[in-house]
Amino acid sequence: MPRITAVTVEDVRFPTSSTRDGSDAMNKDGDYSAAYVVLHTDGTDTNGEPLAGYGLTFTIGRGNDIVAAAARQQASLLVGRDVATSAADMGEVYRDVTSDSQLRWLGPEKGVVHLSLSAVMNAMWDLAARFEGKPLWQLLADMTPEELVDIADLRYLSDALTRDEALNILRAREASKQHRIAELDRRGYPVYTTSAGWLGYSDDKLRRLCQEAVDAGYGHVKLKVGENLDDDLRRCAIAREVIGPDRKLMIDANQVWDVGQAIEWVKALSQFDPLWIEEPTSPDDIAGHAAVRRAVAPIGVASGEHCHNRVMFKQFFQAEALDFCQLDTGRLASLNEIVAVLLLAAKFGVPVCPHAGGVGLCEMVQHVSIFDYVAVSGDLTNRVTEFVDHLHEHFTDPCIVSDRGVGTGYVSPRRPGYSTRMRDASIRRYRYPDGHYWSRAELVAARRSGS
Amino acid sequence: MPRITAVTVEDVRFPTSSTRDGSDAMNKDGDYSAAYVVLHTDGTDTNGEPLAGYGLTFTIGRGNDIVAAAARQQASLLVGRDVATSAADMGEVYRDVTSDSQLRWLGPEKGVVHLSLSAVMNAMWDLAARFEGKPLWQLLADMTPEELVDIADLRYLSDALTRDEALNILRAREASKQHRIAELDRRGYPVYTTSAGWLGYSDDKLRRLCQEAVDAGYGHVKLKVGENLDDDLRRCAIAREVIGPDRKLMIDANQVWDVGQAIEWVKALSQFDPLWIEEPTSPDDIAGHAAVRRAVAPIGVASGEHCHNRVMFKQFFQAEALDFCQLDTGRLASLNEIVAVLLLAAKFGVPVCPHAGGVGLCEMVQHVSIFDYVAVSGDLTNRVTEFVDHLHEHFTDPCIVSDRGVGTGYVSPRRPGYSTRMRDASIRRYRYPDGHYWSRAELVAARRSGS
Numbered sequence: 001m002p003r004i005t006a007v008t009v010e011d012v013r014f015p016t017s018s019t020r021d022g023s024d025a026m027n028k029d030g031d032y033s034a035a036y037v038v039l040h041t042d043g044t045d046t047n048g049e050p051l052a053g054y055g056l057t058f059t060i061g062r063g064n065d066i067v068a069a070a071a072r073q074q075a076s077l078l079v080g081r082d083v084a085t086s087a088a089d090m091g092e093v094y095r096d097v098t099s100d101s102q103l104r105w106l107g108p109e110k111g112v113v114h115l116s117l118s119a120v121m122n123a124m125w126d127l128a129a130r131f132e133g134k135p136l137w138q139l140l141a142d143m144t145p146e147e148l149v150d151i152a153d154l155r156y157l158s159d160a161l162t163r164d165e166a167l168n169i170l171r172a173r174e175a176s177k178q179h180r181i182a183e184l185d186r187r188g189y190p191v192y193t194t195s196a197g198w199l200g201y202s203d204d205k206l207r208r209l210c211q212e213a214v215d216a217g218y219g220h221v222k223l224k225v226g227e228n229l230d231d232d233l234r235r236c237a238i239a240r241e242v243i244g245p246d247r248k249l250m251i252d253a254n255q256v257w258d259v260g261q262a263i264e265w266v267k268a269l270s271q272f273d274p275l276w277i278e279e280p281t282s283p284d285d286i287a288g289h290a291a292v293r294r295a296v297a298p299i300g301v302a303s304g305e306h307c308h309n310r311v312m313f314k315q316f317f318q319a320e321a322l323d324f325c326q327l328d329t330g331r332l333a334s335l336n337e338i339v340a341v342l343l344l345a346a347k348f349g350v351p352v353c354p355h356a357g358g359v360g361l362c363e364m365v366q367h368v369s370i371f372d373y374v375a376v377s378g379d380l381t382n383r384v385t386e387f388v389d390h391l392h393e394h395f396t397d398p399c400i401v402s403d404r405g406v407g408t409g410y411v412s413p414r415r416p417g418y419s420t421r422m423r424d425a426s427i428r429r430y431r432y433p434d435g436h437y438w439s440r441a442e443l444v445a446a447r448r449s450g451s
Numbered sequence: 452m453p454r455i456t457a458v459t460v461e462d463v464r465f466p467t468s469s470t471r472d473g474s475d476a477m478n479k480d481g482d483y484s485a486a487y488v489v490l491h492t493d494g495t496d497t498n499g500e501p502l503a504g505y506g507l508t509f510t511i512g513r514g515n516d517i518v519a520a521a522a523r524q525q526a527s528l529l530v531g532r533d534v535a536t537s538a539a540d541m542g543e544v545y546r547d548v549t550s551d552s553q554l555r556w557l558g559p560e561k562g563v564v565h566l567s568l569s570a571v572m573n574a575m576w577d578l579a580a581r582f583e584g585k586p587l588w589q590l591l592a593d594m595t596p597e598e599l600v601d602i603a604d605l606r607y608l609s610d611a612l613t614r615d616e617a618l619n620i621l622r623a624r625e626a627s628k629q630h631r632i633a634e635l636d637r638r639g640y641p642v643y644t645t646s647a648g649w650l651g652y653s654d655d656k657l658r659r660l661c662q663e664a665v666d667a668g669y670g671h672v673k674l675k676v677g678e679n680l681d682d683d684l685r686r687c688a689i690a691r692e693v694i695g696p697d698r699k700l701m702i703d704a705n706q707v708w709d710v711g712q713a714i715e716w717v718k719a720l721s722q723f724d725p726l727w728i729e730e731p732t733s734p735d736d737i738a739g740h741a742a743v744r745r746a747v748a749p750i751g752v753a754s755g756e757h758c759h760n761r762v763m764f765k766q767f768f769q770a771e772a773l774d775f776c777q778l779d780t781g782r783l784a785s786l787n788e789i790v791a792v793l794l795l796a797a798k799f800g801v802p803v804c805p806h807a808g809g810v811g812l813c814e815m816v817q818h819v820s821i822f823d824y825v826a827v828s829g830d831l832t833n834r835v836t837e838f839v840d841h842l843h844e845h846f847t848d849p850c851i852v853s854d855r856g857v858g859t860g861y862v863s864p865r866r867p868g869y870s871t872r873m874r875d876a877s878i879r880r881y882r883y884p885d886g887h888y889w890s891r892a893e894l895v896a897a898r899r900s901g902s
Contacts, residue, residue: 027552062553066521066563073513101478102512108706108734108757111562112517156733159710159742255559259610282607283559284762286737287769291610306559311735318738 002043002051002083002131007075009119010036011068012422013061013432014359014391015441023200025226026254030060032391033432034359035067035116036422037075037123041083046133046416051083053127054421057119057330058358063112064432070116073103078124087128091151094121094336110308114333121334122364126418135413137367140335141177141374145170148375152339153310160314166343173378180374181412188409189369190380191387191401192220192250194357197239199224206235210242217403219247220275220384226253229268236272245273248384252278255306259288263295276300276324283307290321302326305355309333310340317348324382326355329364338368342376351381357388362399363419366410385410394426395419453494453502453534453582458526460570461487462519463873464512464883465810465842466892474651476677477705481511483842484883485810486518486567487873488526488574492534497584497867502534504578505872508570508781509809514563515883521567524554529575538579542602545572545787561759565784572785573815577869586864588818591786592628592825596621599826603790604761611765617794624829631825632863639860640820641831642838642852643671643701645808648690650675657686661693668854670698671726671835677704680719687723696724699835703729706757710739714746727751727775734758741772753777756806760784761791768799775833777806780815789819793827802832808839813850814870817861836861845877846870 017029039053059067077097078086086093097120098104106113129136140148145167154163193216196209206223213221221243225232232251239249251274257265262280277299281288283306293301300323307313308331316322325345332338345352352372354365369385377383387410392398397419400411413419429436468480490504510518528548529537537544548571549555557564580587591599600617644667647660657674664672672694676683683702690700702725708716713731728750732739734757744752751774758764759782767773776796783789796803803823805816820836828834838861843849848870851862864870880887 027556030553030556060553060556062524062551063521063557063564066517066524067557069520070514070517070563073517100513102481102510103514105478105481105511106514106518106563106566107561110558110735110759111564112521112557113514113562115557156709156736156739158712159739258607261609282762284561284760285607285766287766288607288610288762308561309735311733311739315736315738 002041004039004078004081004083005042006040007072007079008038008040009068009072009075010427011065011432012036012427012430013064013438014430015437017061023198024224024252024254025199025256027060028200032359033059033061033064034422035059035064035071035119036427037071037119039075039078039123039127041127043083045130051127051130053123053130055119055121055123055126055418056360056420057115057122058361059115067112067116067119070112071119074113074117075120075123078120083127083131086124087131090125090128091336093124094151094153094333097121098333109311109333114308115331117333118330121336122329122418122420125335126420130417133416135367135416136418137370137374137412140339140371141181145174148339151336152343153333153336154340156311157314157340157344160318161344161347165347169343169346170375173375176378177374180378184370184373184412187404187406188402188411189366189373190384190407190409192222192248192384193218193387193389194222195389196221197223199227203235203238207238207242210239214243214247217408219407220250221247222250222252222278224254225251225269226256226265229265232269236269240272248275250274250276250278250302253280255279255282257281259285259291262292266292266296266299270296270299274299276302278302278326279306284312286312286315286319286321289316290319293321293323300324302353304328306331310337310344313341314344317344317350322350325350325352327352328355329361329368330358342372346377351379351383352377353383354385356386359391360395360420362387362392363395363397366399366413367418369410370412394422396421396423453492455490455529455532455534456493457491458523458530459489459491460519460523460526461878462515462883463487463878463881464515464889465881466888468512474649475675475703475705476650476707478511479651483810484510484512484515485873486510486515486522486570487878488522488570490526490529490574490578492578494534496581502578502581504574504581506570506572506574506577506869507811507871508566508573509812510566518563518567518570521563522570525564525568526571526574529571534578534582537575538582541576541579542787544575545602545604545784548572549784560762560784565759566782568784569781572787573780573869573871576786577871581868584867586818586867587869588821588825588864591790591822592632596625599790602787603794604784604787605791607762608765608791608795611769612795612798616798620794620797621826624826627829628825631829635821635824635863638855638857639853639862640817640824641835641858641860643673643699643835644669644838644840645673646840647672648674650678654686654689658689658693661690665694665698668859670858671701672698673701673703673729675705676702676720677707677716680716683720687720691723699726701725701727701729701753704731706730706733708732710736710742713743717743717747717750721747721750725750727753729753729777730756735763737763737766737770737772740767741770744772744774751775753804755779757782761788761795764792765795768795768801773801776801776803778803779806780812780819781809793823797828802830802834803828804834805836807837810842811846811871813838813843814846814848817850817864818869820861821863845873847872847874
């Protein structure tokens with residue numbers, strides 16, 4: 001029986017700041033990065049290839065080494081584990097990795113140690129799915145309600161969701177799973193694109209990219225806002241003009257406003273009929289989001305990419321602060337915590353529209369959204385998952401979107417795992433600071449400064 | 452004019468797990484540790500000694516290296532700064548150190564990068580106070596209301612506290628500051644002790660330590676609870692018997708319960724008349740704390756040592772979830788954030804009783820509590836600051852508590868700085884992993900295992 005024999009963690013950084021891809025009002029020059037975990041085993045997968053688990057969390061550059069260091073400490077707890085036993089009880093694996101009270105102090109359940117835990121458990125879930133020879137969404141969809149509730153971290157949630165309520169939600173979807181799997185095979189899981197609207201893009205580029213999004217079959221386009229109101233008015237007007245009155249426009253402030261300022265600014269942009277305002281203020285401000293939501297309705301409030309754990313989501317739902325839950329697969333502690341949040345969202349009737357983009361997030365969220373529809377929410381109403389068309393070339397099983405006549409959607413992955421294995425050549429080139437790209441870039445910078 | 456010329460960051464760990472000092476229901480074997488930052492300058496202090504700033508944050512062992520690595524990255528932004536200019540505009544220094552959006556992504560404003568920011572800015576405040584030749588509480592108390600509001604981080608708070616409201620709170624205390632400073636010189640700032648009640652102590656040790664606390668003039672004693680109800684009933688009975696009906700008993704669950712369980716357990720212990728239940732559930736669960744508070748009144752709810760930033764405290768106050776605010780000087784981003792929380796607490800009428808113990812926390816909180824009384828709250832009602840009598844021997848200016856006939860209190864520090872300079876010999880001995888203690892401990896362990 002295969003065992004986990006070793007762990008490697010890589011600090012991989014892509015120089016996206018050079019093109020201002022990903023620029024917004026808070027984050028002007030991110031280098032999209034991954035703290036990338038590989039769990040090596042002494043076994044082979046269902047194709048006879050060496051069996052390993054590949055997982056990551058996403059950061060935007062500096063500090064990625066800090067997350068990698070934390071991931072090394074946490075992942076070391078997995079070395080020696082039997083893969084079959086682990087895959088059969090992922091709740092126990094999760095409790096084991098999170099049981100170190102000394103590391104817990106550094107959060108608890110937030111910040112660097114939670115990002116790194118996400119990377120480690122993402123690799124573990126990838127390993128479990130590869131071991132079983134299934135794409136991760138299917139591994140989850142094949143579990144019984146009891147098995148799913150056992151892997152879900154329900155700690156601190158019982159005042160909002162009991163174990164029995166969770167079981168009842170899942171049981172109500174059991175009989176019709178195959179129907180929904182087949183439906184997604186026909187239409188794909190609905191997506192929207194953010195590629196058009198980064199803050200650093202010129203008006204001409206914005207106009208061209210909005211048109212390309214329309215031409216590619218997208219029904220939604222998202223714009224970054226919040227740096228300058230006049231700019232936002234002009235950019236929203238361009239976007240609305242290009243996409244027409246029927247497609248959806250979303251706006252995203254990336255946390256730049258105080259509560260009162262958010263309300264004023266969003267009201268000034270309401271003439272462009274946005275579907276939602278995303279991250280209007282501090283991601284920790286549950287009461288603030290609720291206040292914004294009450295003030296700007298019928299414009300929805302979306303948040304979650306920086307919501308650091310299930311206890312925060314519980315309160316966002318209890319406070320009726322969110323119209324759209326944008327959980328993040330690199331910030332929550334992998335499926336153990338994500339399944340808990342999907343169950344909470346289902347109970348409170350909040351659609352889950354995961355955050356993606358970055359590095360590898362699209363590869364992951366497709367599994368989460370497909371599983372959510374098949375086994376938890378059973379509903380596509382108001383659901384649309386983020387898709388950003390960059391950096392997919394670095395993955396061995398990149399996500400695929402396609403327009404089959406009902407709008408663009410994620411095509412359900414067929415290959416085993418969580419789709420998060422990076423190409424060896426990409427790691428060699430972009431590993432920081434010793435990869436070919438960065439050592440060359442430093443050389444060029446050193447030459448320019450005359451040293 | 453002196454400049455900051457270099458930064459050193461040390462990972463210092465004390466082997467407290469060997470005695471179970473500090474053991475509680477969540478944290479059974481902490482090694483009390485400090486990520487310790489020194490900002491070196493090319494100047495001299497008011498005594499002609501080399502001028503430097505010394506600051507730290509507290510962790511409980513593993514992962515202290517991760518915090519130290521983050522502190523190194525953040526503190527490097529301070530190298531080259533002029534000390535006088537920095538001391539005159541600590542708000543600008545804070546904005547500078549927190550302006551790196553790539554590092555911000557790893558929180559934001561929480562977890563490892565916020566703990567490390569605390570250590571860095573604590574060192575910077577210590578440097579500013581040493582440069583001015585004043586203890587930190589006095590440096591702050593001597594500032595005008597305008598200066599204090601300028602150093603306070605009020606971002607995301609304006610829906611609860613405007614700049615004008617903050618100014619008005621401070622102005623109302625201006626005329627009577629000297630009166631309160633003199634009062635504290637007479638009586639000290641009231642403290643309570645947790646030294647008696649760690650969960651790992653035997654009943655006999657608990658009884659003896661409670662008696663010692665009474666003999667030493669303490670009016671409050673705190674016990675750890677939450678592992679086993681029968682044990683808690685027996686231990687609370689012992690403590691109440693020793694301290695009598697008039698002294699205050701506090702209980703601390705260190706986050707072990709869900710909300711419903713917290714309510715049941717605390718009601719079972721209500722016969723011992725606790726003043727407060729501390730950390731009944733997840734430190735992120737504002738709504739949960741509010742629910743516990745409503746259910747267990749008149750027993751108060753205390754929390755804050757893991758409350759990660761001012762936005763969370765704002766909501767705890769808005770939700771009327773706390774009777775006692777236990778902010779932590781190693782978790783909030785130093786005085787820039789602490790002053791904001793003190794102002795919020797004053798507006799909402801919540802007494803601030805800072806968390807201490809650990810490593811160096813008592814040294815810091817005395818400055819915070821004294822400043823709070825002198826310049827912000829102007830009130831000692833229901834105020835009592837934590838004091839734990841261990842590890843003070845490692846500091847050059849350890850805090851002093853004394854009973855001057857009105858109960859034990861912190862004696863206002865007179866020497867310049869934030870009292871957080873560690874002794875060189877302690878650093879050499881306990882630096883991890885190469886200090887004398889740890890290299891010897893590893894040697895002993897290796898010999899025991901026969902290698």
